[in-house]
Amino acid sequence: MSARKAIIEVKNLVKVYDELVAVQGISFDVYEGEIFGLLGPNGAGKTTTLEIIETLRAPTSGEVLVEGFSVKSHSNEIKKRIGVQLQAAGYYPNLTLAELLRLFAGLYNVRIDVNQMLQRVGLADRHKAKYKILSGGQKQRFSICTTLINKPKIVFLDEPTTGLDPQARRNLWELIREIRAQGTTVVITTHYMDEAEYLCDRVAIVEKGKIISLDTPERLIDNLIESGFNKPKEVKRANLEDVFLSLTGKEWRDE
Amino acid sequence: MNNQRTANSDKSLPKYSQWTAMLAISKASLRSITRSPSAVIFILVFPLVFIVVFGFVGSNKIKLEVGINSACDTSGFVYRAFSEVQNIHLIGDKSDQEMMDQLKKGRMDAILLIHSGKSETGKESVEIITSKASREKGAFAISVLSNIIDKKNLEYYSHLQKRYPESFNTVLIDGEIPAELKETKVEGREYKMIDFILPGQLGFSILSAGVFGTAFVFFSLRQTMVLKRFFATPIKRTYIVLGEALSRVVFQLAGALVIIILGKYVFGFTLVNGFFTLINLLLLSALGLIVFMGFGFVVSGLAPNESVIPPIANIVTLPQFLLSGTFFPIDAFPDWLQVISKILPLTYLNDALRKVAFEGAGMMDISHELSIILIWGIVVYAAAIKFFRWE
Numbered sequence: 001m002s003a004r005k006a007i008i009e010v011k012n013l014v015k016v017y018d019e020l021v022a023v024q025g026i027s028f029d030v031y032e033g034e035i036f037g038l039l040g041p042n043g044a045g046k047t048t049t050l051e052i053i054e055t056l057r058a059p060t061s062g063e064v065l066v067e068g069f070s071v072k073s074h075s076n077e078i079k080k081r082i083g084v085q086l087q088a089a090g091y092y093p094n095l096t097l098a099e100l101l102r103l104f105a106g107l108y109n110v111r112i113d114v115n116q117m118l119q120r121v122g123l124a125d126r127h128k129a130k131y132k133i134l135s136g137g138q139k140q141r142f143s144i145c146t147t148l149i150n151k152p153k154i155v156f157l158d159e160p161t162t163g164l165d166p167q168a169r170r171n172l173w174e175l176i177r178e179i180r181a182q183g184t185t186v187v188i189t190t191h192y193m194d195e196a197e198y199l200c201d202r203v204a205i206v207e208k209g210k211i212i213s214l215d216t217p218e219r220l221i222d223n224l225i226e227s228g229f230n231k232p233k234e235v236k237r238a239n240l241e242d243v244f245l246s247l248t249g250k251e252w253r254d255e
Numbered sequence: 256m257n258n259q260r261t262a263n264s265d266k267s268l269p270k271y272s273q274w275t276a277m278l279a280i281s282k283a284s285l286r287s288i289t290r291s292p293s294a295v296i297f298i299l300v301f302p303l304v305f306i307v308v309f310g311f312v313g314s315n316k317i318k319l320e321v322g323i324n325s326a327c328d329t330s331g332f333v334y335r336a337f338s339e340v341q342n343i344h345l346i347g348d349k350s351d352q353e354m355m356d357q358l359k360k361g362r363m364d365a366i367l368l369i370h371s372g373k374s375e376t377g378k379e380s381v382e383i384i385t386s387k388a389s390r391e392k393g394a395f396a397i398s399v400l401s402n403i404i405d406k407k408n409l410e411y412y413s414h415l416q417k418r419y420p421e422s423f424n425t426v427l428i429d430g431e432i433p434a435e436l437k438e439t440k441v442e443g444r445e446y447k448m449i450d451f452i453l454p455g456q457l458g459f460s461i462l463s464a465g466v467f468g469t470a471f472v473f474f475s476l477r478q479t480m481v482l483k484r485f486f487a488t489p490i491k492r493t494y495i496v497l498g499e500a501l502s503r504v505v506f507q508l509a510g511a512l513v514i515i516i517l518g519k520y521v522f523g524f525t526l527v528n529g530f531f532t533l534i535n536l537l538l539l540s541a542l543g544l545i546v547f548m549g550f551g552f553v554v555s556g557l558a559p560n561e562s563v564i565p566p567i568a569n570i571v572t573l574p575q576f577l578l579s580g581t582f583f584p585i586d587a588f589p590d591w592l593q594v595i596s597k598i599l600p601l602t603y604l605n606d607a608l609r610k611v612a613f614e615g616a617g618m619m620d621i622s623h624e625l626s627i628i629l630i631w632g633i634v635v636y637a638a639a640i641k642f643f644r645w646e
Binding site: 107 | 278282283286476485487
């Protein structure tokens with residue numbers, strides 16, 4: 001693994017808000033082309049870490065390099081190269097999806113084919129719709145669409161599947177995998193472990209502003225089993241979600 | 256692993272233009288405004304409603320409704336002179352009883368009765384009936400009528416004097432008529448109600464759009480994290496504000512243009528130097544809007560939640576609405592109130608707009624008004640920098 005190229009380098013990152021120490025000396029690398037997961041309970045410091053890498057917040061101390069650029073001195077170079085999906089971000093009111101994409105194209109100084117962009121996230125037929133009337137899954141897909149406008153090297157997704165129903169969640173997973181398949185590095189936060197297990201090449205588990213574990217999901221599980229851990233209940237070969245999905249179908253639906 | 260790059264690295268992307276990004280925001284914002292009913296109502300509908308109401312109410316000059324009694328002798332010179340007076344509308348097709356009723360209700364201002372034949376003193380006898388219901392117009396009718404009679408009397412006496420100078424010396428001191436009225440008319444532009452009302456409405460629409468529009472938009476863009484999403488793109492914060500401001504100025508000027516053109520062609524609003532005056536009015540509107548937007552930034556920064564915006568914004572706009580000469584000249588206020596009026600920036604915007612439109616003042620002629628508006632701009636933007644919050 002160490003042979004892979006680090007596209008993000010986080011070194012001894014610390015973020016202190018007035019009283020609260022949100023991030024306490026985190027270090028990790030994200031490799032080019034992987035899906036990297038930041039896992040942890042609410043308030044663990046996932047979003048703060050993400051927003052520092054995205055150059056939306058200044059670090060208190062430590063260093064973050066994105067594609068070799070420092071977040072402290074070259075934030076605009078970084079912004080041009082990344083795509084950011086914020087937790088619960090809204091969009092400019094009264095505009096259609098196509099108009100919003102054109103707005104972002106202007107903000108990034110790029111030319112885009114609006115229909116092709118929307119097609120990529122399965123929203124081509126909604127180009128005249130306003131953002132606020134979209135379903136939860138469609139909103140997230142559109143959000144991800146706006147992160148792809150500048151053909152970024154890295155895409156950051158902050159809890160993209162929170163609050164979605166099982167179908168919408170799985171649709172989004174496939175979309176995220178497609179984005180990675182096209183060579184984009186993906187950094188994702190989530191508190192769904194099944195999601196991390198399915199999507200992430202490596203995960204960092206964050207707790208109280210520190211990374212307490214970092215490895216591939218498989219190895220983390222193996223390590224736990226090696227330590228003598230046993231699930232109290234025998235695992236069946238399907239769970240209730242599998243039942244639900246096999247009954248209601250997996251296809252993209254416009255809820 | 257430590258391969259920190261410099262900005263001029265080989266992988267640098269094409270040069271980024273803040274202006275392109277800013278114009279993208281202006282375009283989006285302009286689209287959004289034109290689709291937002293409240294902006295259109297504030298900027299166009301409200302001012303137009305006021306202008307239409309006051310345009311029609313105000314355009315009526317004094318007009319008298321005078322009934323002619325059925326017994327009135329209409330052959331004499333008094334009647335002829337009276338009927339030739341402008342603004343007097345003679346009504347003769349109603350019964351005396353009806354006319355008396357209307358007079359008492361104030362729907363008629365006077366009833367005229369000229370008795371046929373000479374009175375015992377050998378003079379034409381003119382009677383006019385007025386009512387408390389229409390006191391002022393009644394008094395006006397009386398003065399018009401007595402003016403006609405006085406003039407005729409004077410003419411008669413001077414005629415007599417010329418004919419019989421000797422006998423008149425004994426009657427009139429120095430052989431002269433005691434007083435004589437000379438009426439001289441100076442050519443001037445007619446100052447119509449619309450010339451007062453329209454600039455006031457324009458000024459107020461600029462104020463409310465500047466304060467309410469900006470406060471709500473920036474508050475909600477901040478609250479819904481639209482701004483934060485913008486921050487994740489390479490545009491600088493200053494250009495976000497500039498982009499928003501540009502779209503608001505464009506929309507407001509389009510609104511002002513509609514108001515002014517309607518005012519001119521429907522209500523005869525005076526644009527002294529035509530197109531040049533129009534351009535000056537638009538420039539002033541843009542300046543006013545930019546200054547008033549500063550209040551909006553302050554309000555959006557001070558308001559802890561959305562429902563607090565209207566009261567705070569009203570604290571800024573309402574006093575100016577009432578005290579800045581929007582509806583009535585500030586000369587009508589008592590002195591202590593005028594002191595307040597003379598502090599408010601809208602007073603100076605309204606004055607400047609009126610001077611430009613009606614007197615054809617150039618930018619130099621309104622430098623006093625402009626400098627006070629600019630001082631307000633500096634004060635307000637200093638406050639905006641202090642209170643405005645991005646997050």
